[in-house]
Amino acid sequence: MKKIQKIHLYEQVSQELQNYIQEKELKEGDKLPSVERLTEMFGVGRSSLREALRHLEANEIVRIENGKGVFVRDMETFRFTGKVKIEIERNSLLSILDVRRALEGKAIELAAQRITPKQIKEIQSCLNEYRRLKEKGESTSKIDFTFHQLVNKAAANPILESVLDSFSVLYNKFFDKPLGNAGLFDATYPYHFTMFDAIAAHDVAAALVEFNKLMDSLEKIIKTYEI
Amino acid sequence: MKKIQKIHLYEQVSQELQNYIQEKELKEGDKLPSVERLTEMFGVGRSSLREALRHLEANEIVRIENGKGVFVRDMETFRFTGKVKIEIERNSLLSILDVRRALEGKAIELAAQRITPKQIKEIQSCLNEYRRLKEKGESTSKIDFTFHQLVNKAAANPILESVLDSFSVLYNKFFDKPLGNAGLFDATYPYHFTMFDAIAAHDVAAALVEFNKLMDSLEKIIKTYEI
DNA sequence: ATGATTGACCTGTCTGATAGGTAAACAGGG
């Protein structure tokens, strides 16, 4: 006549451990009791406890170090996550493009206001490399990625950068498949330079205009592309 | 003279399992061999294997069902994650606000274009409730959250919605602490209605104007607030 | 003092045993 407990033990333990951390107000780097003690505390077997710990580790709540113990990770670090069903179809691509327009548009707006001379030089040399690769006919996908990353960094907004960083992984994963390198970068190529010039000149409006041209050309490609 | 293997066994197993899934081209719902078989295949003990499975489960790669087996999850689902160090300070708040401006601004732009009559009614009743609570002097933080969620849904961009959803958790977590409910909602209150009217009228420009007013008032509060 | 050694304390991993969930095959009763 045990009570109904659909929830897995490891899940309960995981929950309890999180409560324990919160109640004891453990901070980054603080050590949890050893696995031995924890099994006693919660009255569960070792394997359940270890599964709970792996779960928490995967969620970046704790860090397990061999021979040392289990330590609390920075709880003040907020993790944002999201799931996106990947279906290679026009609508998904356009949906992604909208988000990119929003995020990167803001990044460019900020970058044009805040970019430092040093960052301008960095992006300049990045673009030189871009041109070099382009003329040699080599793949420009990596350098293109770097360029956008540098611009995002110039926006000097760590949160925007973080969101954009993780989003751009999705972005690339998505766009590589259907469109490949074919033509995609050709169409957007010139706008990288005009956009950079505007950013370097701290001309917010012009930078956004160029960025939107870049996005428009992408959108056009997607819309005419047969999927 | 064993080879150096800093990497935990469970991690290797986790990797192998992912390769296995990829090579066999297993799709959503496909069943993996039983734990028994897998231990034979990889030559590891059950505990290591289970820890690997928990890890994969935490990362939403597999789903473990008691008595049934281990199943592959939708690998076509892309997860984006990011970490943001939370420091309650003016700059962080302003950084967050910039991201919100970008994402929600886009959402409102799309919502104003795409909102359906049914959704208009939903938001309308949400706002009625908002007004009711406001007049009774009760907390409006929840209903405020709902309002913005409904608007985001009206944008009909699942990816934007997903990003915004997870971001708004951060947003609220952040703003609740320093500012509390004090004044924060009072200042933005009227703009909810004007913004809604513009969206319902499919007036993109006006909706964005109202939204930016809302954001400006928030920004002003943050800037004048002593932290 | 210093450098090697030892021992206490941990995590890493394996294994055998038991409990309990799930579904398909199977056996009777209408």
Add this chain to the structure above:
DNA sequence: CCCTGTTTACCTATCAGACAGGTCAATCAT
């Protein structure tokens, strides 16, 4: 022949004990 309850094979869930190996500090020999 269909419905239903039971058996059975296959799984996961969880525990406990054992051994290997990492880490660190106290200790001991030089």
